[in-house]
Amino acid sequence: MSRIILGDNQYGKAEVRLVKVDRDSPTHVLHDLTVTTQLRGDFGAAYTDGDNAHVHATDTQKNTVYAKARELGVRSPEGFLLDLAAHWQAQEWVSGTQMSAEQYAWERIGEGTGGAGHSFVRTGQETRTAVVQTDGEAAYVLGGLTDLVVLKSTGSEFHGFPRDRYTTLPETDDRILATSVTAWWRYAADAVTPDADWNARYEQVRATFLDAFAGLHSLALQQTIFAMGEAVLAAMPEVAELRISCPNKHHFLVDLAPFELDNPGEVFVAADRPYGLIQGTVLREDTRPAPAAWAAVPAFA
Numbered sequence: 001m002s003r004i005i006l007g008d009n010q011y012g013k014a015e016v017r018l019v020k021v022d023r024d025s026p027t028h029v030l031h032d033l034t035v036t037t038q039l040r041g042d043f044g045a046a047y048t049d050g051d052n053a054h055v056h057a058t059d060t061q062k063n064t065v066y067a068k069a070r071e072l073g074v075r076s077p078e079g080f081l082l083d084l085a086a087h088w089q090a091q092e093w094v095s096g097t098q099m100s101a102e103q104y105a106w107e108r109i110g111e112g113t114g115g116a117g118h119s120f121v122r123t124g125q126e127t128r129t130a131v132v133q134t135d136g137e138a139a140y141v142l143g144g145l146t147d148l149v150v151l152k153s154t155g156s157e158f159h160g161f162p163r164d165r166y167t168t169l170p171e172t173d174d175r176i177l178a179t180s181v182t183a184w185w186r187y188a189a190d191a192v193t194p195d196a197d198w199n200a201r202y203e204q205v206r207a208t209f210l211d212a213f214a215g216l217h218s219l220a221l222q223q224t225i226f227a228m229g230e231a232v233l234a235a236m237p238e239v240a241e242l243r244i245s246c247p248n249k250h251h252f253l254v255d256l257a258p259f260e261l262d263n264p265g266e267v268f269v270a271a272d273r274p275y276g277l278i279q280g281t282v283l284r285e286d287t288r289p290a291p292a293a294w295a296a297v298p299a300f301a
Contacts (some may be wrong), residue, residue: 006047010098010296011039013058016065019256020074027117031074032104035081037061038296039088040096054093061158064088076198077101078141081132089134096135098296101145103128128202129184137258140293141192143202144184150177150210152248156218160255176268178249179278181209181228183242191238201238208232221248221278229282241283245300248276 014036022029039061045051049272054219064087074080087099104127110119159171161223185205212231218224227241251268279300 006044008040009043009047010038010040010096011043011055011058011100012036013061013065013197016062018065018069018074020069022073024098026107030106030120031069032106032174033074033077033080034102034104035065035084036098036100037065037084037088038098038100039094040098042095051193053085054154056088056091056094061088077103078143078196078198079130081130082139082141082192085132085134085139089142090167096133098133100130100131103130103294120175126181126206130198132183133295135292138189138292139192139271139298140290141187141198141242142184142297143187143198143205144182145202145206146182148181148183148206148209149178149249150181150213151176152214152218155216158220160188174265176251177221177224178270179221179246180249182245183209183228184297185232186240186290187238188240201236204236205232208235211265221246221276222280225278225280229280233284234280240287241281243279243281243300245277247278248278250275 016037018031018033018035020031026294040054041053045053046055065084068083068087069080072080072083076267081101084099085097087092105123105125106120107123108116108175109121110116122236126145126148129146131142131144133140133142153176154174156175157173158175159173161167161169161171175269183205187201200251206233210227213224216224216227218227225244225246229244232239232242250271252271253263253265254267254269256263256267
């Protein structure tokens with residue numbers, strides 16, 4: 001039999017909860033993140049022999065998250081992850097990293113009550129995500145979001161699909177289209193710069209997604225996904241490719257005939273499962289693959 005060896009591996013601290021308050025002005029800024037750090041490098045002996053001589057403890061990685069938040073601040077998820085990656089890339093035995101974060105949104109409240117500068121309410125919209133991968137001297141940045149729930153009450157159709165003896169779904173030229181968007185997008189290498197405004201870029205991607213969803217008369221959720229990705233790539237040369245995953249949040253018309261009531265497309269039951277799951281990658285034809293950017297990141301959510 002051939003010898004058994006260790007393959008690709010990484011380790012670190014998962015889901016470090018970090019809240020950073022910027023108090024430089026009377027109007028405070030709140031950063032609420034969950035950060036995961038992963039290191040790659042010369043750690044094979046820890047797996048095969050239990051030799052920890054090269055292992056940077058995961059507790060040390062946790063403490064580094066907090067220390068760097070104080071020392072460098074948190075400008076954006078992407079910027080903070082690049083700061084963490086730079087720190088760990090400079091340490092012995094580390095040849096690559098994966099730093100990821102989720103950011104939770106808070107809205108300032110208290111206008112007119114004296115508390116507007118320091119009071120917040122957690123908003124129930126999407127969660128912003130980010131991943132920074134380093135491999136030697138190369139750095140890759142992924143922006144993302146999850147749970148961006150959108151719905152259109154008309155302007156969506158679904159028909160022309162194959163039918164067989166198991167097909168019961170009726171065709172429709174007017175339906176509710178609802179989904180919860182999860183997306184990752186990779187920034188081009190020349191867009192990963194120290195002065196990049198990651199927050200503005202995120203807001204532009206999000207706004208472009210929403211405009212494309214609202215503006216397209218959809219014949220299929222697949223068409224909607226492509227239109228959303230296409231709109232971002234057309235507007236933002238700094239984005240190289242996107243991966244988008246959308247469950248179809250089905251809304252079925254309720255039969256009110258037993259109650260001698262009509263239902264002209266007004267009363268629906270929202271079904272949570274099972275659901276269609278539509279996923280796709282949108283990229284420019286001449287885009288070079290960057291597998292190191294997506295290492296350990298699921299192809300689709």
